Amino acid sequence: MxxxxxxxxxxxxxxxxxxxxxxxxxxxxxxxxxxxxxxxxxxxxxxxxxxxxxxxxxxTHRVPLADALGDVLAEPLDALSDLPSFDTSAMDGWAVAGPGPWAVRDGGVLAGCERPEPLADGEAVRIATGARVPADTTAVIRSEHCREKGAQLFADRSVLTGQDIRPRGQECRSGDLLLPAGSLVTPAVLGLAAAAGYDELATRPxxxxxxxxxxxxxxxxxxxxxxxxxxxxxxxxxxxxxxxxxxxxxxxxxxxxxxxxxxxxxxxxxxxxxxxxxxxxxxxxxxxxxxxxxxxxxxxxxxxxxxxxxxxxxxxxxxxxxxxxxxxxxxxxxxxxxxxxxxxxxxxxxxxxxxxxxxxxxxxxxxxxxxxxxxxxxxxxxxxxxxxxxxxxxxxxxxxxxxxxxxxxxxxxxxxxxxxxxxxxxxxxxxxxxxxx
Structure with missing residues (x-):
């Protein structure tokens, strides 16, 4: 065909x-x-x-996201902020700073929490997927790729700088064109618009x-x-x-x-x-x-x-x-x-x-x-x-x-x-x- x-x-x-x-x-x-x-x-x-x-x-009209499905965008869909808007952990695991082994810090970093304390060199802290990465983090190590021994964390394989971190603006920067006018509003477009911070869209009904x-x-x-x-x-x-x-x-x-x-x-x-x-x-x-x-x-x-x-x-x-x-x-x-x-x-x-x-x-x-x-x-x-x-x-x-x-x-x-x-x-x-x- x-x-x-x-x-x-x-x-x-x-x-x-x-x-x-x-x-x-x-x-x-x-x-x-x-x-x-x-x-x-x-x-x-x-x-x-x-x-x-x-x-x-x-x-054209402006409608809530829930009512825009099947319409066509009357205006370009521009990013209202960076996506992601902060450095984010891509995996459940450990945020570490510098070369290992690392001293384990008490507590952990969860998605939706306030800005965490920066990591000191040689320090590690538990982190959840989607959580804000502490300042000065070198990498995130997946839970299955490391082990705790006493108060220290050891990696089972080499650690690359920036691994399993979604950097701020990886998908787009504020003001970037996400979709042009004339694009059909599909379920995926609704998700993108929500992620970009939109509550309503200008569409052709x-x-x-x-x-x-x-x-x-x-x-x-x-x-x-x-x-x-x-x-x-x-x-x-x-x-x-x-x-x-x-x-x-x-x-x-x-x-x-x-x-x-x-x-x-x-x-x-x-x-x-x-x-x-x-x-x-x-x-x-x-x-x-x-x-x-x-x-x-x-x-x-x-x-x-x-x-x-x-x-x-x-x-x-x-x-x-x-x-x-x-x-x-x-x-x-x-x-x-x-x-x-x-x-x-x-x-x-x-x-x-x-x-x-x-x-x-x-x-x-x-x-x-x-x-x-x-x-x-x-x-x-x-x-x-x-x-x-x-x-x-x-x-x-x-x-x-x-x-x-x-x-x-x-x-x-x-x-x-x-x-x-x-x-x-x-x-x-x-x-x-x-x-x-």
């Missing part, structure tokens, strides 16, 4: 991101004859989502997402019956979006009738979420209300259809102004097609809105021939071995059986791939470290 070029990181300035978005839109919306825009190429659609998120004005589920045919409980089917997307979407770094604020349901369309328009117009995710209704059927609702709301379509299977009728729209607007990602109603929309539009948009870097792109060798679409990219569930990506069955647009068993999705170019060919791999969030990647 081979890494390739990293995803383009969100632009550092809103202006450059907006220019990149304009260029992407020009390509997305280009048509051979000036007519209806054709579906965006799959890579171009992903780039458009990234540029849209990167061009939105960043929000996670984007808020509201899920809007469309369709009269959807059941929320029980078995499918009488032309009704279970809603497979609601149980999947909220945890999926949380795993990629979003904060899901709620899920609402809408019918397919005129009242449902009116309620959807009200939701699109009034929701305070950064991103709305709709399920179904993105095609041109008699009860597919997403396009008319977006037109009525004055939204700008950034992506209207993508040349990918499954998931062709997905879309991305901006509601409101360019710097402060909100976004709507329209997912197809078929479950695997919706997964395609998540990976193509929703995840890149959310990562860019949060200020997170794009995931590194990488490839794997596919085992077995993979059929392709004549014109469009295909996303196919695969299991990853040490050497291969193995395509799975049950990869139709309405199926979740394949992706439920998968480690990732392979990007299959038009016309398919031959066994042994390198294919780009899209990690699934539960196999790639979740929201901390």
């Amino acid at each position: 081979t890494p390739t070029d990293a995803d383009r990181a969100p632009a550092g300035a809103a202006g450059s991101a907006e220019q990149a978005l304009e260029e992407a839109l020009a390509l997305v919306n280009r048509t051979p004859d000036g007519g209806v825009p054709r579906a965006a190429a799959w890579p171009r659609a992903r780039d458009t989502a990234v540029h849209a998120g990167a061009g939105t004005r960043a929000r 996670r984007p808020c997402v509201e899920i809007l589920v469309l369709g009269d045919e959807l059941l929320t409980a029980g078995r499918p019956h009488d032309g009704l089917i279970r809603d497979a997307l609601s149980p999947m979407l909220a945890p999926w979006l949380t795993r990629v770094g979003a904060e899901v604020t709620g899920t609402r349901r809408f019918g397919d009738d005129a009242a449902g369309a009116a309620a959807l328009l009200e939701a699109v117009s009034s929701s305070t979420a950064d991103v709305l995710i709709t399920t179904g209704g993105t095609a041109a059927g008699p009860v597919d209300h997403v396009h008319p609702v977006l037109a009525e709301a004055g939204a700008e379509l950034l992506v209207d259809g993508v040349a990918v299977r499954p998931g062709h009728p997905m879309l991305l729209a901006r509601i409101g102004g360019r710097a402060d607007g909100r976004y709507l990602v329209g997912l197809p109603g078929n479950p695997l097609a919706a997964v395609s929309g998540l990976l193509t539009l929703a995840e890149p948009l959310l990562r860019a809105l949060a200020g997170r870097r794009g995931r590194p792109r990488w490839t794997a060798v596919v085992r077995g021939d993979v059929p392709g679409h004549p014109h469009d990219t295909r996303l196919v569930p695969v299991v990853l071995t040490d050497e291969h990506a193995v395509p799975l069955r049950y990869n139709g647009p309405a199926m979740l059986r394949g992706v439920a068993a998968a480690d990732a999705l392979a990007v299959v170019p038009p016309h398919g791939a031959r066994s042994g060919q390198d294919l780009e791999i899209l990690d699934l969030p539960w196999t790639s470290g979740g929201c901390f990647t």
